[in-house]
Each structure stands twice: as C-alpha cells, then as structure tokens.
Amino acid sequence: MSTENESYERISYESRQRFWNVVESRYVVHIVLALAVLTVIVPIVWELLTSFKANDAVYNLTYLPRDPTLSSYYEVLIGQQYWKALLNSLIISTVTTIVVMGLATPAGYAFSRYRFRGDNVIFIGVLFSRLFPPIGLIVPYYQIMSWLGLLNTLPGIIMAEVYLWLPLMIYIMRNFFMSIPADLDESARVDGCTRLQAFRKIALPLAAPGIAACSILTFLYSWREFLFSLIVTTDLQSMPISVAVYKFVGDVSVQWASLAAASVIAVVPTILIVVFFQRYIVSGLTAGALKE
Amino acid sequence: MSYESETRFTEPETTYEEVRQRVSRVLNDHILLVLLGPALLVIAAIFVYPVFQLVKQSFYLTIPGVPNRFIGLRNYTQMLGRTEFWTYFGHTLVYSFGSLILSLGSGLAVALAINHVVNQRIRNIYSTLLMFAWAIPIAVVAMIWKWVLTGNKLGLINMILMDLGILQHPYAWLANQNLAMALVTFTDAWARMPFAMIVLLAGLQSIPGHMYDAAKVDGATTFQTFRAITVPYLRPYLAIVALMNWMFAFRAFAIIFPLTSGGPGTRTTVFSIYIYRTGMINFNYGYASAIAVFIILISLVVAIVYVTKVMGGVQEE
Numbered sequence: 125m126s127t128e129n130e131s132y133e134r135i136s137y138e139s140r141q142r143f144w145n146v147v148e149s150r151y152v153v154h155i156v157l158a159l160a161v162l163t164v165i166v167p168i169v170w171e172l173l174t175s176f177k178a179n180d181a182v183y184n185l186t187y188l189p190r191d192p193t194l195s196s197y198y199e200v201l202i203g204q205q206y207w208k209a210l211l212n213s214l215i216i217s218t219v220t221t222i223v224v225m226g227l228a229t230p231a232g233y234a235f236s237r238y239r240f241r242g243d244n245v246i247f248i249g250v251l252f253s254r255l256f257p258p259i260g261l262i263v264p265y266y267q268i269m270s271w272l273g274l275l276n277t278l279p280g281i282i283m284a285e286v287y288l289w290l291p292l293m294i295y296i297m298r299n300f301f302m303s304i305p306a307d308l309d310e311s312a313r314v315d316g317c318t319r320l321q322a323f324r325k326i327a328l329p330l331a332a333p334g335i336a337a338c339s340i341l342t343f344l345y346s347w348r349e350f351l352f353s354l355i356v357t358t359d360l361q362s363m364p365i366s367v368a369v370y371k372f373v374g375d376v377s378v379q380w381a382s383l384a385a386a387s388v389i390a391v392v393p394t395i396l397i398v399v400f401f402q403r404y405i406v407s408g409l410t411a412g413a414l415k416e
Numbered sequence: 417m418s419y420e421s422e423t424r425f426t427e428p429e430t431t432y433e434e435v436r437q438r439v440s441r442v443l444n445d446h447i448l449l450v451l452l453g454p455a456l457l458v459i460a461a462i463f464v465y466p467v468f469q470l471v472k473q474s475f476y477l478t479i480p481g482v483p484n485r486f487i488g489l490r491n492y493t494q495m496l497g498r499t500e501f502w503t504y505f506g507h508t509l510v511y512s513f514g515s516l517i518l519s520l521g522s523g524l525a526v527a528l529a530i531n532h533v534v535n536q537r538i539r540n541i542y543s544t545l546l547m548f549a550w551a552i553p554i555a556v557v558a559m560i561w562k563w564v565l566t567g568n569k570l571g572l573i574n575m576i577l578m579d580l581g582i583l584q585h586p587y588a589w590l591a592n593q594n595l596a597m598a599l600v601t602f603t604d605a606w607a608r609m610p611f612a613m614i615v616l617l618a619g620l621q622s623i624p625g626h627m628y629d630a631a632k633v634d635g636a637t638t639f640q641t642f643r644a645i646t647v648p649y650l651r652p653y654l655a656i657v658a659l660m661n662w663m664f665a666f667r668a669f670a671i672i673f674p675l676t677s678g679g680p681g682t683r684t685t686v687f688s689i690y691i692y693r694t695g696m697i698n699f700n701y702g703y704a705s706a707i708a709v710f711i712i713l714i715s716l717v718v719a720i721v722y723v724t725k726v727m728g729g730v731q732e733e
Contacts, residue, residue, distance in 0.1 A: 144638035148532060156529040157542050160522065163606070164549045167560045170572050174563065182570060231455035238448055246456070248723055253463045255719040257667035259688040260708035263695040264466040264473070287462040294455060318440060319447045350555040350670035355696065366553040370674045380563060380570065387556045394551040402544050405551075409611065410618045413656055414726070 168391070174384035182380045196385035206386055208360045209368035213347055213390075215278055216364055220285040220346040221339050224293050227286075229335060232297025233323055237306060247298075254291035261287075262355050269356055276362045284352035289345050292412055293338045299411040300334025301327060337408035340401050344394060365390040474705035484702070491706035500682070501690075501707075508666060508686040511601050515665040518605030520658055523612025530613070531620045543613070550610035558674035561603045565589045590676055596684050604671045608664070612657045619653030620646070652725070659722045663715060687711050 567588030695704030
C-alpha cells in the first residue's frame, strides 16, 4: 500500500489525470461500444444476408446476396410448413402470458401487502422454484406429459412454460407492487372499499406499467424457450419455432439459406419487441434481479 | 293470487343482490386465498409434484420394459464412482465460470462505456442493439453461431480468413478438441452479456452524481474515483449478476445442444447434456434423476446465497 502511494506521488496528478482522461474519452468509449455492437450485430446480419440468398447461391461465396430473393422464406414457410410452427409459437406465448399474468398479478399483490403465518417461508419457496434448474425436471415432465397424453400438444408446452415463468413473474410483480405506496390502498379501505376493490380499483391501475413489463417478458421468455419445447414435441403440429429452427440441423445436408430464413422468422418478433418496449424490458429485468 | 305473483316478482332480485353480497363478503374474508391460492395451487401441481417424482425416481432402477425396482442409493453411488461423471463436472465448471467471466467482464465494460455517453438517444441505440443478443431465441443464437463457425468454406469466419489470406483451407472450428469448449463458452457469454449490462447500468445510475463532484473537488483521479465510489456502489449488483449468470450457465442446455451436442466426442458434454442423453436418449430415468438431484443440490446452495442477499431487503421493512 505504501509503495503504491509513493509511486503515485512520483507521477504528478496532472499526468495521471491526463492518462485517465484518455481512457475515459469519447473515442475510447465509442470504440468499446462499437466493438461490442459489431460482435453482436455481425452474426445476426450475416444470418439475415444469407436468408436473402437462394439455397444454391450460398455456394457462390459472396458476402452480399447477388440476386436477393425471398425464395428461402417461401421454401421454409410454405414448403416446409413452418407457418405452423410460427402459429404454434404465437399461441403458446400468448396463452402462457395470459395464464401467468392472471395468476402472478394477484399473488404478487398478496405478497406485497399482507403479512400472514408462513408468508416468508412461502415467498422463499416461490423464489426457490424460480431458481430451480429446469434441466433437472425434464425426465419427470416427459413422463407426466406422456401419462396425461399431453406429448405433442400445445397445452403440454403451455403447462411447462407456466411452470418456468410463473414464479419469476410473482417475484417481479411483488417488487412492482412494493413500489406503490400501501397508504393508497389503506385510504381506499377507509373510504369504504372492500379489500378486493382496493386491489382492483387502486393498486391494479397503478401497477399497469409493471404488468406491461411482466407480460412482455413472459411473452419473450416463452418465445425463446427451447428445452421443454424440445422434450414435449416431436412434430410440426405442436412444435414452436425455436425448436423447428433446430430441426434443420437434423437433416442430412443442411439447407443453409432455408435455415437462415427460419432463424430470421424466429428472431424478428423478438427484435421488434426489444426496439419498441426496451424500457419495459429493462425495468422488468432489473426488478427481477434485484431486491425491492 | 296477486300476493303470490308479487313475491315471485321481487324474490329473484333480492336473492341475486344477497348472493352477490355474500360472495363478495366470502371473497373478502378469504382475501389471501383468493389472491394467492390459484398461483400456489398451480405451482404445487406443476412444480412440487414433478420434483417429488424426480427425487422418488432417483432411488429406483429403471430399465425400459421392466418394472422399476427400489435400489436405495445405488444410482448415486454408481454415479459418483464413474470417471465420466467427474469429467463432465469439470466441463460444466469450465463452461459456467468461463461464461461468467466473459459475460461479467464485457457487460461491465459496456455498462461503464454506455454510462459515459451523454446523449440519451445514442445511449438507447447502443443498449437496444446490444440487447438483441439477449432477446433472440437461445437455440437460434446457437444456430447463428453454428453458421458463422461452419467448418467448410461456407462459414463466415473461414470466408473472411481465407479472403485475407490467413487460412489456405477452411478450418473446422467446432471439431477442434480444445477450441470447441472455448467457442461454446463464448457463445453462451455472448447471449448472457446484455443481462449483465442492464443490471450493472441500473447500478451505475443509482450512484448519486454529487459523489463524483465531491471527488473531483477533492482532486481524485478518475481511477481513484472508480475505486472509491463506483466499485463499492456496484458491488451488490456485481454479486447478483455473478450469481445469476453463473447459476444459469451451470444448467445451460440450449446453446451447447444445437451447437455441438456435447461433442466432439464428449469434449463439451456438460451436466445438462449428460442428463438429456441419459434420460431422453438412453431412457435411463433413475440414473438421470440422480444426476438431476446432484445439479439441484448445487443450485440450491447458490440459490440460498442469492436469496439471503435479496431477502435482506424483505426483513428490514
């Protein structure tokens, strides 16, 4: 420590600060960010460029598509019937979002407002079920689904998605409700509202941004999910797009342009959601990671 | 006659109102059950029951076509005695810690850089573009990188390197024994970096600006300010990102499985692939359950650390 101080004293404050000014300068900041953005964007753009090539044209080894075409999209969506997978994904994500939010919103409110016997224990239980490794449950899930006859069905996948996202959304909704002053509910109760009315008419409207954030997150998470959809489905009748894209690899010779088109189809909705709802996603992710 | 018709006329309305009130009273008397009951019931049905089934099964010998037989801890002793188990444990640790270091390091660098951008619009553009890596489906992340790293001359990396004259022949990146693990780890970190960025950015924004002004007045250099103000404020955020990214990388499946399926050979076989292979391909449910219980126990330890960190705020209120 003392040698460190001595060496610091030998160099003048100005020259040290000049060095850090360079590190902190606009150029360095933007170079770091540009490198990061390139690492993220280049593979995605490459996939996009490939998707506009015909399957044979991939072998021309050009970076840009020479004759841009939508034939790969047509091939995938109509020829390979991937429109079914796209529709499945939409249904799964929408229904999952409705079910999860319908259950998580009142539960999150209850955890934020009421003290009851065992409340902490139950809440920690919810937290644990959210941190539980889902990979551990693939075997029992596969068995239960086959007992119930839910393999290769949309309800089977939706059930798994609800398990995956409900505990997290309860936790995030609780954090959002915690940020709304409880005095508002109490004054509404004094004014003659019932408990249920205080929830419905006071807290619920105020929590709208939180509900929006959680809905968007649930939709995105279930759209992105791979593992349980892979376990539950084997055919395109019930397979979501995230798994359908992977199924291209199973083919003997990979049709790279078609694979790229399928990937782009799976990616576009998620990117649109990020572009339009970034603020909500950030607030949801932060509320989900941190304590209130 | 008229009396009767009158009662018949008024009766339904009063009972309807009565029923409504009674229902409302019952609902409000059992408010917790109404609000919390459905969610907890669902969690019990689709989480607690499968966990019970898993733990029970880990004590059984399961051979397809033969009735299950209770064998006590034999699945566990057999598991711990196999060298492959410890090899895969090692792979899982390399993968999860590698991904954690890469994602936390890059996430911190990016968060610090974005925090220095003054223009709000440019900040948003940067963070939106970087969040793409987080938003796209995980299996598609793997497919995108598989396409970039393809071992023949079609892969982007090979194309670029051959155009630059660095490579004469296409190189099979993912078939290399040592590179494969590094590449799947990198891909995992690529998808996990934005989460670190978002949480750390929230941490940076929680630091009051006057702290920096005071440091400047006192003549502290940027590095001293960073060490004395930024790092202490950021520490809880760093801890939470580290815990979560490690925990999620430890169990990750959707990157490795499409990219290498655990290969070449078993070089990138981590626990999640091991469970999938044992349970879903070889149908050895009992043994797969024992591996799963092991992963769950490790996750539980980390989860306890996380929960005590997060619940700190709950106890205080």
